Amino acid sequence: MIxxxxxxxxxxxxxxVIRGVKIPHPCGDPTLEPAxxxxxxxxxxxxxxxxxxxxxxxxxxxxxxx
Amino acid sequence: MASLRVVHYVNQFFGRIGAEEAGDHPxxxxxxxxxxxxxxxxxxxxxxxxxxxxxxxxxxxxxDLEAFxxxxxxxxREQRADVLVAGPAFNAGRYGLAxxxxxxxxxxxxxxxxxxxxxxNPGVDLYRAKTYVLPTTPTALGxxxxxxxxxxxxxxxxxxxxxxxxxxxxxxxKGVHRTAILDRPAAERALDMxxxxxxxxxxxxxxxxxxxxxxxxAAPLADVASARIALITTGGIVPKGNPDGLKQSNSTEWxxxxxxxxxxxxxxxxxxxxxxxxxxAANSNPNYVMPLDAVRELQHAHAFGDLDxxxxxxxxxxxxxxxxxxxxxxxxxxxxxxxxxxxxLTAT
Numbered sequence: 001m002i003x004x005x006x007x008x009x010x011x012x013x014x015x016x017v018i019r020g021v022k023i024p025h026p027c028g029d030p031t032l033e034p035a036x037x038x039x040x041x042x043x044x045x046x047x048x049x050x051x052x053x054x055x056x057x058x059x060x061x062x063x064x065x066x
Numbered sequence: 067m068a069s070l071r072v073v074h075y076v077n078q079f080f081g082r083i084g085a086e087e088a089g090d091h092p093x094x095x096x097x098x099x100x101x102x103x104x105x106x107x108x109x110x111x112x113x114x115x116x117x118x119x120x121x122x123x124x125x126x127x128x129x130d131l132e133a134f135x136x137x138x139x140x141x142x143r144e145q146r147a148d149v150l151v152a153g154p155a156f157n158a159g160r161y162g163l164a165x166x167x168x169x170x171x172x173x174x175x176x177x178x179x180x181x182x183x184x185x186x187n188p189g190v191d192l193y194r195a196k197t198y199v200l201p202t203t204p205t206a207l208g209x210x211x212x213x214x215x216x217x218x219x220x221x222x223x224x225x226x227x228x229x230x231x232x233x234x235x236x237x238x239x240k241g242v243h244r245t246a247i248l249d250r251p252a253a254e255r256a257l258d259m260x261x262x263x264x265x266x267x268x269x270x271x272x273x274x275x276x277x278x279x280x281x282x283x284a285a286p287l288a289d290v291a292s293a294r295i296a297l298i299t300t301g302g303i304v305p306k307g308n309p310d311g312l313k314q315s316n317s318t319e320w321x322x323x324x325x326x327x328x329x330x331x332x333x334x335x336x337x338x339x340x341x342x343x344x345x346x347a348a349n350s351n352p353n354y355v356m357p358l359d360a361v362r363e364l365q366h367a368h369a370f371g372d373l374d375x376x377x378x379x380x381x382x383x384x385x386x387x388x389x390x391x392x393x394x395x396x397x398x399x400x401x402x403x404x405x406x407x408x409x410x411l412t413a414t
Contacts, residue, residue: 001411001412002412003413003414011278013278013281023343024346024348024354025354026354026355026413026414028354028357030347030350041354042360042364044357044360045361045364046369048410049290049295049364049370050290052286052295052410053286053289053290054286060283
């Protein structure tokens with residue numbers, strides 16, 4: 001799961017959580033230049049894919065792109 | 067004060083019809099109290115009169131709650147009941163369902179109702195939002211004490227007295243908070259609770275939070291590079307114009323939309339209908355919420371196997387947990403059928 005409310009999601013039962021950017025735009029940042037925003041989004045999705053391959057035994061907050 | 071007309075519901079066993087072999091006994095109305103109703107009448111005293119006992123076999127009631135409920139409704143009207151008491155059902159599951167349904171039907175007619183059962187009875191969770199359910203012991207050992215509580219509760223209900231919070235009155239919470247004016251302000255009550263807590267004393271919260279269900283983490287994908295991935299969002303991203311009329315809040319439904327051949331969610335062709343956040347960023351670039359552009363790029367770079375040809379969307383705002391759980395089950399079943407190995411869910 002990618003969400004700006006990472007700790008809340010992990011507390012409420014989501015197990016693999018990636019900290020997103022902001023509530024209205026979890027997967028990007030409109031204040032960044034297009035290139036930086038794009039790299040940020042790639043990083044978040046890459047982190048999510050990485051989390052899917054990671055063995056965990058409890059709800060875990062993974063680092064996002066930055 | 068006039069004596070209340072109390073109607074009592076019991077199953078075939080407590081109604082003295084028979085045991086399991088009488089489980090299909092049809093819905094029957096008898097005059098006056100029967101079985102536990104005799105104890106109930108004692109506890110009611112002059113305040114109420116058990117004018118009729120409704121009896122139905124547990125199998126008959128639980129296998130067709132609709133027909134059972136209709137029979138209860140008709141009989142309650144006929145009896146001009148002031149209040150309905152059902153059970154106690156203790157930990158008997160079918161009986162608990164029948165008691166809950168009977169009370170729910172009474173409530174729908176504007177007739178106050180109360181039942182009692184053990185916390186483990188499935189009737190508690192199914193009907194607690196629709197009626198008052200008092201806790202009981204698992205078995206009928208607690209009958210006398212329970213009948214006393216039921217009688218006192220029924221008298222208050224029949225007299226339309228104000229029923230306070232679940233924690234104070236001792237019924238299973240209905241999940242409803244009522245506004246009430248109290249003598250002491252919230253700050254003082256909160257401090258009292260804090261002091262009690264620090265002193266290790268008992269205190270009753272005024273706001274019971276729903277229990278959080280924790281799920282054991284799924285095993286990791288053995289090989290992400292060959293996995294089939296699906297995208298889900300609770301951010302309300304739908305094709306422009308919301309063709310299926312997906313709800314903007316309190317969602318009870320989800321949709322799947324095709325993304326085969328799409329390299330991104332093109333601005334102007336998709337929009338956010340979610341009523342719980344400022345959608346301007348999402349509308350200017352829907353990939354901020356549903357990052358299809360980045361997902362495609364990583365797919366082309368072989369970071370994972372392939373992408374399911376549809377994305378799934380609902381609006382996660384004010385959604386009841388029970389609805390979320392149902393939608394989750396439905397979505398998971400579909401994804402499994404479609405051979406999906408892993409999901410990226412984005413939430414606003």
